[in-house]
Amino acid sequence: MRTNRIYVDAEFIVGSPLELPPAQTRHLSQVLRLGTGDPLVLFNGDGRDYAARLLESGRHAAKVVIEAGGEPEPIAPLRIHLAIGISRGERMDFALQKAVELGVQRLTPLFTKRSQVKLDGTRLDKRTEHWRGVVVSACEQSGRRRIPILDKAEPLEAWLETQSSGGLLLDPAAPIALPDLDAPNGDLALLIGPEGGLSPGERGLACARGFRGVRLGPRILRTETAPLAAIAVIQALWGDFRGA
Template identity: 50%
Template sequence: MRISRLYLPQALEEGSVLQLDEESAHYLRTVLRLKKGTDLTVFNGDGREYSARVATIVRDEVRVEIGDGRNREVESPLTTHLGLGISRGERMDLAIQKAVELGVSRITPLFTEHCVVRLDDTRRGSRRQHWRKVARSACEQCGRNRVPEIEEPIELRDWVVGREGLRLFFDPQAAVGLKDLPRPEGFVSLLSGPEGGFAEKERVLAREAGFIPVRLGPRILRTETAVLAALSAIQAIWGDLG
């Protein structure tokens, strides 16, 4: 039987017994439905993971005993920073989830001209926390022990300036594909649009900032599909899926 993995936002030490915070306790008790004595794996994002066992599980208290720690790196050798046009609800969640599963290193949500989601300061903070939870859950599922950072949402025009490494943006109008490009030296900045795609002035802005337009085949892809297809292809060509 598969052992459940759980992200814990606290220091982990071999031999300690930790009382879980309310959110983690609810997830372990109600979602995972673990029982006292059940083995699991826990991690906090620092690259290590620990064997653990449920020591106490009652209505208002869940404790886990931390066992042996081990270093287990499954990070891609290719560092990828994804600038992701903000989409609605489940589409954005799915794009972040799959990007994390496919080894993305960092994600910055972007406001674009065709973005249909507008966030005030309060909603911006709450959405960022939600997207961080999506990223942590994806790490629990896929076995990553380092959680990619979800940065503060910013305007596309601000993000494209000063990006590092090979800079790419996905454009169905592009003349070249990924296989036509030289192998990057360890770092790729990726720009992916929202549901409505990029406005022409945003394409110009990206090109002026050194981003190369690339196509992902002859079909028009939804924003969440484009992220999945692009990162899969990049990892297969230059990363660790080959």
């Protein structure tokens, strides 16, 4: 039996009713077609799932009762921070969605010299809100009970200024492969460029801030494929794939 799992930005109190926001109400009634008495699972990002049941269900209003709180999500052995050059349309959505499913804790979209997407002001705010929706939806699907941090997009140079401990830079020309590295100590920043990769100058800046170039294999991967392959390898080597 499928579990219907919904994110709601609200405080949950076991035994108390909760009126759902309009977006979740529409999703329950028009997409999932749930009715009064149906069970569902809610989460709000505090690290737990909450069993709930629909008290009222309609096109314009829905109310649930919180029945029980679940166990907290285990703390990840490796906290992965993905910083990725902004790519066009669905490529960026795909990369963020799958990175969340694979367990990253933080995401930072970056403007780089080869980024083909220009965003500022209201357009950037709208795109950031869209990306947050992608992140939340990926958590709903994958069972994550904590929402990864999504930073507002910023220029690569500005972001590098805040990175004192370095990290890994995906570079198909690097002499070192991921499995050749020692295990990181708790935190790992992973930097990946947009379509066309980072410029030589940007790679130089990253290396000057302590980033180390690593390769995945003999092939050059697309910007939406590279982070997924890298994160999967990282999780298998040092992260929570080892205990799966």
